[in-house]
Amino acid sequence: MKARVTTRLRLGRIHYLNTLPYYHGLDSLLEGSGFEIEWVSGPPTEINQKMREGELDVAPISSLEYLNHQDRYLLLPKLCIGSRDFSASVLLLSKERIEGLNGATISLTEESLSAAALLKILLKFKFNFVNKFVVEKSDPAKMLAKSQACLLIGDEALFFRSKDFIYKTDLSEIWWDWAGQPFCFGLWAVRREYGKDHPDETALFYRKLKLNLEKNLQDLEKLLREGLGLTFADEKFPTIFGYLFNLSYGLENGMEKGLDLFYQYAHRLKISPKPQKLEFIEI
Secondary structure, three states: OOOOOOEEEEEEEEOOHHHHHHHOOHHHHHOOOOEEEEEEEEOHHHHHHHHHOOOOOEEEEEHHHHHHOHHHEEEEEEEEEEEOOOOOOEEEEEOOOHHHOOOOEEEEEOOOOHHHHHHHHHHHHHOOOOOEEEEEOOOHHHHHHHOOEEEEEHHHHHHOOOOOOOEEEEHHHHHHHHHOOOEEEEEEEEEHHHHHHOHHHHHHHHHHHHHHHHHHHHOHHHHHHHHHOOOOOOOOHHHHHHHHHHEEEEOOHHHHHHHHHHHHHHHHOOOOOOOOOOOEOOO
């Protein structure tokens, strides 16, 4: 009898709530599939770096990371992390309205790549502002003590409550109103070498991942109960339920159009190379 071959897969996990529909239950679904999974967790910029340097094989990466290094990645089809209007977790916190921030110094969380680029694009091309940006460890109180505004993302942005009055601007909502397109913050990617060396295994992982996502999105109440131990009685339940319900996880035509527009602006801002056609691994 032929021995079953085990394939090592170094899998990146972004430790934000918006990735919960992808990850909850994935371990169980992958059992017996021939994978030896090595999980690596971190914020988006850390996962980007590990993918770029070959320390991971498959992971959700920042959409701008893909644009900046398209030669290193192939995309998993139809999967993303995005928003059609407000996201609630990509926020500009400021001491005055965004319209008054021309010339202001703005602190950017070190955990962000795509959202930081989105902010720069909006300030430059929508508002015609000139700003100075500094990258800081994610600590909103300290960031606002140093700067007139700061960018927060992820769970910290979703749950942050300030003791003092501040303005909160949802950047994906501003983008939606201005550009008329959804915004894609993240894409699932595989390193080209891994995808080419393990095409069947990559295809199998993709099918399992997509199936797991679809199952979790069908019943968000169950996802929050099983994945986070939350029920209707918990204070955070409505916030997280509404948050996940409003996000988009499908890279369909509208999301691709928004992604293409984002890439064009990033190139115009001279922070990224000219975008090429998206390349998906053959499944």
